[in-house]
Structure formats: C-alpha cells, structure tokens
Amino acid sequence: MATPLVVSEVAKGFTMHLRGGLKLPVVDDVSFSLRAGECAVLGGPSGAGKSSILKMLYGNYSVDTGQIIVQHRGMLVDIARAAPRVVLSVRRETIGYVSQFLRTVPRVSALDVVAEPLTTAGADREAARDSAAALLARLNLPKTLWSLPPATFSGGEQQRVNIARGFITSHPILLLDEPTASLDAVNRQVVIDLIAEKKQAGVALLGIFHDQDVREAVADAVIDVTRFAPKKVAA
Numbered sequence: 270m271a272t273p274l275v276v277s278e279v280a281k282g283f284t285m286h287l288r289g290g291l292k293l294p295v296v297d298d299v300s301f302s303l304r305a306g307e308c309a310v311l312g313g314p315s316g317a318g319k320s321s322i323l324k325m326l327y328g329n330y331s332v333d334t335g336q337i338i339v340q341h342r343g344m345l346v347d348i349a350r351a352a353p354r355v356v357l358s359v360r361r362e363t364i365g366y367v368s369q370f371l372r373t374v375p376r377v378s379a380l381d382v383v384a385e386p387l388t389t390a391g392a393d394r395e396a397a398r399d400s401a402a403a404l405l406a407r408l409n410l411p412k413t414l415w416s417l418p419p420a421t422f423s424g425g426e427q428q429r430v431n432i433a434r435g436f437i438t439s440h441p442i443l444l445l446d447e448p449t450a451s452l453d454a455v456n457r458q459v460v461i462d463l464i465a466e467k468k469q470a471g472v473a474l475l476g477i478f479h480d481q482d483v484r485e486a487v488a489d490a491v492i493d494v495t496r497f498a499p500k501k502v503a504a
C-alpha cells in the first residue's frame with residue numbers, strides 16, 4: 270500500500286447563505302497523493318485552504334468536485350462521495366485525525382478519553398488504558414491529571430491529551446491539524462519523535478504545522494496550497 274490516499278482535481282467553495290447565496294471559492298484542482306512511511310506538510314499563508322483540505326479528507330467538509338480515493342479494507346473508497354456510514358468506518362480503521370482542539374466529554378477521565386479509540390475498535394479495556402498511560406507519560410502529562418476530565422486542563426494539557434488520543438491507534442493514514450500549536454519545546458520534540466515512529470511503522474501522514482522547526486523536522490514533502498488557488502474569472 271505505497272500510496273494509501275490519492276486526491277484528484279478537488280474543488281471546494283463555501284456558499285454564504287446569509288449573503289444571498291454568495292459563493293466563495295476556496296481551492297481548485299487540488300491533486301496530490303500521500304505515500305506510506307512519509308509525512309507531507311500543507312504549506313501556504315493563512316486562509317489558503319489548508320484546514321479545509323484536511324477536513325475534506327476526513328469527510329468533515331463536503332467536496333464540490335473531484336475525488337479523494339483511500340484504500341480501505343482492501344477496496345478503493347471515494348471519500349468525496351461515500352455514504353456517512355462508510356466515512357465512519359474509514360475513520361475507525363483507516364484515517365486518524367488530530368484536531369487542533371480537544372472536544373471534551375463531561376465526566377470522562379483523560380485516561381479513558383485517550384484509550385477510547387482502542388476500546389471502540391474492540392481492544393481489551395485494561396490493555397487500552399495501559400497504552401493510554403504510556404502515551405500520557407511520554408507527553409509529560411502529570412499523573413495527578415489522568416483520572417480527571419480534561420475540560421479544566423490548560424490549552425497545552427488538552428492538546429497533549431488530544432495528541433495521545435490521535436496517536437494511540439494504528440491507522441494507516443494520520444491527519445494532523447497543528448498538533449504542536451500550544452506545546453513547549455520539550456513536548457514539541459516528543460511529537461516529532463512520535464511522528465518519526467509512525468513513519469517507521471509505514472503510516473502516511475499529512476499535517477499542518479505553523480512551527481517552522483517542527484515542519485523542517487518532520488516534512489518529507491511540502492504541498493504548497495497556493496497552487497490550488499481558484500482561478501479568477503474575468504468579469
């Protein structure tokens with residue numbers, strides 16, 4: 270599975286319903302592929318469409334035209350056209366995603382938030398908790414916090430819970446939306462190491478990193494999103 274994800278000629282715009290249905294094109298003719306064992310990075314200025322591309326790949330944003338082909342359960346699935354239950358199955362087994370912010374669930378401890386993707390996939394609860402504890406320890410989250418719900422944690426603590434939750438599974442594709450934005454240098458290095466281990470394991474990664482040091486440390490390829498800017502139509 271050398272190329273587990275291929276994006277072809279994808280275009281996306283937003284329709285502003287409160288402004289009379291005004292259509293704002295964001296990206297056009299997005300074409301690239303991800304290779305197993307490599308980390309590609311989306312580059313380009315703020316507003317270029319980096320997050321929107323990541324969200325389309327994860328099925329969070331609809332796609333206007335084009336294809337997002339992923340190898341899932343030995344078949345080729347087009348995320349752009351897949352039924353919601355197929356997208357959910359792809360998320361469970363094939364595409365992992367570390368969002369910028371943790372979505373906290375009341376009364377669930379940090380340890381269980383991190384272990385949950387494994388238990389949902391059928392893993393033994395205690396084994397999943399052991400893996401969660403190992404990751405939280407590596408990310409230097411104080412042990413006193415592990416049994417607490419992360420809602421009251423600092424931004425950086427929540428982000429580390431989120432990273433642990435995203436890295437605990439062995440999805441063959443992993444999307445990273447600014448995973449190091451609120452981290453100190455020590456924990457940024459932990460994330461760089463975790464990414465290197467994923468590559469070693471043959472995972473294909475695609476990330477957005479505003480921190481240049483992290484970007485340089487992890488990137489095997491840079492995809493410049495400005496080349497997907499929508500063409501201006503002459504009036």
Ligand SMILES: Nc1ncnc2c1ncn2[C@@H]1O[C@H](COP(=O)(O)OP(=O)(O)OP(=O)(O)O)[C@@H](O)[C@H]1O
Binds near residue numbers: 313314317319320
């Ligand atoms: N849900 C949405 N509704 C309307 N417009 C949106 C939506 N999401 C993104 N946009 C617009 O799409 C454009 C691209 O946004 P996007 O967040 O993808 O850029 P980005 O390159 O990730 O920026 P940044 O580096 O600042 O995070 C922006 O003009 C933004 O306002």
